Amino acid sequence: MYLYLIRHGIAIDRDALSIDEFRPLTKLGRKKVAQVADKLVGLDLKFDLIVTSPLVRARQTADILIDKQLSHNLEVSTDLAPGGNIQSWIADWDQRSTVDPISTLALVGHEPDLSEWAELFIFGKVYHQLILKKGGIIGLKFPAPAEHQSPQIEIGKAQLHCLIPPKYLM
Amino acid sequence: MYLYLIRHGIAIDRDALSIDEFRPLTKLGRKKVAQVADKLVGLDLKFDLIVTSPLVRARQTADILIDKQLSHNLEVSTDLAPGGNIQSWIADWDQRSTVDPISTLALVGHEPDLSEWAELFIFGKVYHQLILKKGGIIGLKFPAPAEHQSPQIEIGKAQLHCLIPPKYLM
Numbered sequence: 001m002y003l004y005l006i007r008h009g010i011a012i013d014r015d016a017l018s019i020d021e022f023r024p025l026t027k028l029g030r031k032k033v034a035q036v037a038d039k040l041v042g043l044d045l046k047f048d049l050i051v052t053s054p055l056v057r058a059r060q061t062a063d064i065l066i067d068k069q070l071s072h073n074l075e076v077s078t079d080l081a082p083g084g085n086i087q088s089w090i091a092d093w094d095q096r097s098t099v100d101p102i103s104t105l106a107l108v109g110h111e112p113d114l115s116e117w118a119e120l121f122i123f124g125k126v127y128h129q130l131i132l133k134k135g136g137i138i139g140l141k142f143p144a145p146a147e148h149q150s151p152q153i154e155i156g157k158a159q160l161h162c163l164i165p166p167k168y169l170m
Numbered sequence: 171m172y173l174y175l176i177r178h179g180i181a182i183d184r185d186a187l188s189i190d191e192f193r194p195l196t197k198l199g200r201k202k203v204a205q206v207a208d209k210l211v212g213l214d215l216k217f218d219l220i221v222t223s224p225l226v227r228a229r230q231t232a233d234i235l236i237d238k239q240l241s242h243n244l245e246v247s248t249d250l251a252p253g254g255n256i257q258s259w260i261a262d263w264d265q266r267s268t269v270d271p272i273s274t275l276a277l278v279g280h281e282p283d284l285s286e287w288a289e290l291f292i293f294g295k296v297y298h299q300l301i302l303k304k305g306g307i308i309g310l311k312f313p314a315p316a317e318h319q320s321p322q323i324e325i326g327k328a329q330l331h332c333l334i335p336p337k338y339l340m
Contacts (some may be wrong), residue, residue, distance in 0.1 A: 044336060122299050129292050131311070131331040141301070161301040163333040167213060 001145075002048065003121070003153060005138040006065070007116040009033040012058035019081075025060045027092040032135045032166055037068035038169050039169040045104075047071035048083040053080035061135075062108040071106065080109040086117045090153055101150055114138065118163075126155030135166035171315075173291070174276040174324060175284040175308040176215065176235070179203040181227035193242075195230045202305045202336055203231050207238035217241035222278040223250035231305075232278040233282075241276065250279040256287045260323050271320055284308065288333075294326030305336035308311040 010029030017023050025033065041151070052062035052069045059076070066074050080087035115130040118138045134137060139162035145152060180199030187193050195203065220241045222232035229246070236244050249259035277284070285300040288308045302308060309332035315322060 001171050014216060077248060093248070103216050123293065123297055127293055131329050160298050160333060162335055162338065164338055167331055168209070168332065168334055 001102070001142040001153070002104045002125070003140045003142065003158070004104070005118055005132070005140070006059040006106055006108045006153055007111055007114055007132050007134050007136050008055075008108060009135045010052075010063075011134075019087070021055050024056050028059055029057075029063065029134070030060070032170070033064045034068070034164050034170040036135050036137070037065050037070060039069055040065075040070055042129040047073075047106040048102040048104050049073040049075065050106045050108060051075045051077050051080060053082070053110060054078055055081060055110070057141075058108045058110065065106070065108070072144060073160070082110045082114075084109070084113060086113070086120070087158040105107065107127065118158075120155055121153070122156070122160050130163060131165075132163070133165045135169075137162065137164045139163070171272070171312040171323070173310045173312065174274070174326070175288055175302070175310070176231065176276060176278045177189045177281055177284055177302050178223075178225075178227040178231040179234075179305045180306075183319070185314050191225050192278055194226050199227075199304070200234065202340070204238070204327045205251060206305050206307070206336050206339045207235050207240060210235075210240055211238055215240065216275050217243075217276040218272040219243040220246045220276045220278060221247050221250060223252070223254070224248055225280070226267070228278045228280065235276070235278070238300045250283075252275055252280045252283060254279070254283060254291070256283070260325075263323055266300050277319050288328075288330070291323070291326055291328040292326070301335075302335060303334065303335045305339075306333065307339070309333070311328060 009025045009032055011023040047070055050062050052058045054076050079085050111132055115132045116126045119126045119141055126137040141161050142158050144161050177204055179195045181193040217240055219233055222228045222231050224246050228230050249255050281302055285302045286296045289296045289310050293308055310328040312328050
C-alpha cells in the first residue's frame with residue numbers, strides 16, 4: 001500500500017484573515033499546486049482516495065488534485081486538521097480497510113503534523129527531521145499484507161520512497 | 171551546509187561483466203542521469219565539490235554531472251566504494267573543511283550505503299527504511315555552524331529536505 005502525504009499550497013497570511021480555518025490559497029499557491037498535480041498526472045499517479053483536512057487551504061488543494069483527475073474520491077476528516085489525532089484516524093481506517101481495500105491513498109493536511117506522522121509511520125517515533133514544503137509530497141510504502149489480509153497502515157512499518165519539494169515537480 | 175547523496179545510474183548486469191568495479195552505465199543509464207542533471211541545472215543547483223566512488227558506474231555518473239557543469243570540482247574517494255567507511259570519510263572531511271569551507275557537496279556512490287549514511291546523518295542510527303533508486307537523490311541540510319566555526323558533517327544532526335526518485339526529475 002502506498003500512502004502520500006501532501007501539504008496544502010501557499011495560503012494568504014494569518015494577518016490578512018483572523019480565522020485561520022478560512023484562509024484560502026493565494027493565486028500563486030493555486031498555480032503551484034496545479035503544476036504539481038500536472039506533474040503527478042504525467043507520471044500516471046492515481047489515488048484510490050484523497051482524504052483532506054477540513055481547513056479551506058487544504059480543501060482547495062485537494063479540490064485541485066480532484067479537478068486534475070488524480071482521484072475520483074474525496075473525503076474530509078477532522079483528524080487531519082492541525083494538531084489532529086492520527087491514532088484515531090488509523091483506528092477508523094483499519095476498521096474500514098477490511099471492507100474497502102485501498103492501495104493508493106493521499107492525505108492532504110498541515111505541518112508539522114504530516115512530517116511527524118511520516119516519521120511515526122517509518123521509524124515509530126518523531127524526530128522532527130523531515131522538511132515538507134507547502135505543496136510538497138511525502139511518499140510511503142507499507143509492506144504487502146499477508147494472504148487474505150487487508151493492507152494496513154501501521155506505525156514503524158513504512159519505507160520512505162520520496163520526499164519532494166514542489167520546485168522539483170514543476 | 172547541504173549534502174546531496176546521489177546514486178549511480180543503471181549499469182550493465184553483473185552477469186555481463188565479471189569484475190563488478192568495471193561495470194559501466196548502460197545507454198539508458200547515461201541518458202537518465204543526463205536528464206536528472208539537466209533538471210538540477212534548471213533549478214540552479216551547483217555543487218562546490220562532487221566526490222565519487224572509484225567504481226566505473228559511479229565515476230561515469232559523476233562525469234555526467236561535471237559535463238553538465240553542476241560542479242567544476244571532482245574528487246575520487248575509496249571511502250565511497252561499496253561497503254566504504256563513512257566514519258573515516260567524515261574524519262578526513264572535518265580536518266579539511268576547516269581550511270576549505272564547502273557549502274554544497276555531492277557524494278556519488280552506491281546502495282545500501284548511501285541511504286544508510288543518510289539515516290545515520292539524520293537520526294544517528296540505521297533503520298534501512300529509505301528507498302534510493304538508481305539515479306535518485308537524497309538532500310540533507312546540516313545546521314549552520316556557530317560563528318567562526320566551519321560547517322561540519324555530524325551524525326544525527328541533518329534534516330532531510332528531499333528524497334527524489336529519478337522519474338520525478340525527468
